[in-house]
Amino acid sequence: MGVLDVQGDVTEHIVALKRAVSDLGLPYDVCGVKTPKEIGNVSALVIPGGESTTISMLSARYGMDAALLDAAKGMPVFGTCAGLVFLCKEGAKMKNGQKTLGLLDARVVRNAFGRQRDSFETQLNIPVLGNEKYPGVFIRAPAIEKVWGRCKSLCRYGGHVVLARQDNILASAFHPELTQDRRLHEYFLGMI
Ligand code: GLN
Secondary structure, eight states: OEEEOSSSSHHHHHHHHHHHHHHHTOOOOOEEEOSHHHHTTOSOEEEOSSOHHHHHHHHHHTTHHHHHHHHTTTSOEEEETHHHHHHEEEEESOOTTOOOOOOEEEEEETTTTOSGGGOEEEEEOOGGGOSSOEEEEESSOOEEEEEOTTOEEEEEETTEEEEEEETTEEEESSOGGGSSOOHHHHHHHTTO
16 A cells, blocks of 8 residues: 655555554555555555645656556556646646646545635534544535545545545545544545
8 A cells, every 4th residue: 555655644544554454454554655666566656745846846856647547557546636636637717837747537626615714514424434423624625516426426525526536546526634533544445
């Protein structure tokens, strides 16, 4: 299991994934992934939250964008927050020249809920995780305003899609690594 390690909350995802792996008794190692070669060694990859413009720029600089596109053909990929922005095919309020991987048939709005000070936490209804509500941590969060093709909404909040899946690609507008609830990481592990 790898966490793309160019920028963002890499450590938090590594800790959350290690806990989920151990809870489920799975035989996976979890590590940060910095180079195209390292992507070849993992069976699933998380693209963390952070700053999507920076993640996009640094990924291109280190040749990770092409490696990610290649890897996503065969392995589960989970983008959270800035990682979700990076996965979408279309975007609104994007920075000039900001590139995305275009793997999700979805249109994202960056900073859809306002600025940093408008960040919030709320209880989400996510049917694939069961009846118990899930703590959604939204930090200068994006949201998906439209999905099409094979991309399906798994959770809506405030009139937007905030969790979506397209085959082996999962994307959340919120930060599952910042809660103690590991159900979403466990759901992702189930996609391997
Ligand atoms: N708004 C940020 C961006 O577009 C994402 C914020 C986050 O990942 N917490 O990069």
